Amino acid sequence: MKKLLVLFSVLLSIGLVGCSSKSDVKDIAVEDIKKAVNNETLLPITPVSDTDAKEFHAFEKVKDNIKEGFALQAMINVKLQDVIVVKTDDVEKIKSAIEDYKENSLRMFADGYGGEENATAVSNSILESKGNYVYFIATSNAKDIEAKILEVIK
Secondary structure (H helix, E strand, O other): HHHHHHHHHHHHHHHHHHOOOOOOOOOOOHHHHHHHOOOOOOOOOOOOOEHHHHHOOHOOHHHHHHEEEEEHHHHHHHOOOEEEEEEEOHHHHHHHHHHHHHHHHHHHHHOOOHHHHHHHHHHOOOEEOOEEEEEEEOOOOOHHHHHHHHHOOO
């Protein structure tokens, strides 16, 4: 009976260790991500508007779900260059708010201003999450910016 109990205990311990997982995402300040991407190499259209995510109009209904974040946008109103990063405990609510922003604001912007380049940036935009970070990128070089964000949080 003792051997069975010891075997059972060992199996439970192995199961607990196997089920626990270390996060593959660093818990860093969103400010560090902004510093990594807000440069003329990745965001060539300057000047750039820098808005706190809690103040960004697209997050009006979900701002209580935002721990911290930012929205970077080109201040030239005919060129699309959006990078939004939010740290949250409710990834799905933030992603939904960004989807609404993309469909209601950016799609009209892309159709009305800047021509094909803006339309392509919207259609090739990236909306993803990693851990409790949500990021949205609508730029001509979205993959490069995503790579930099992932480099910082991994």
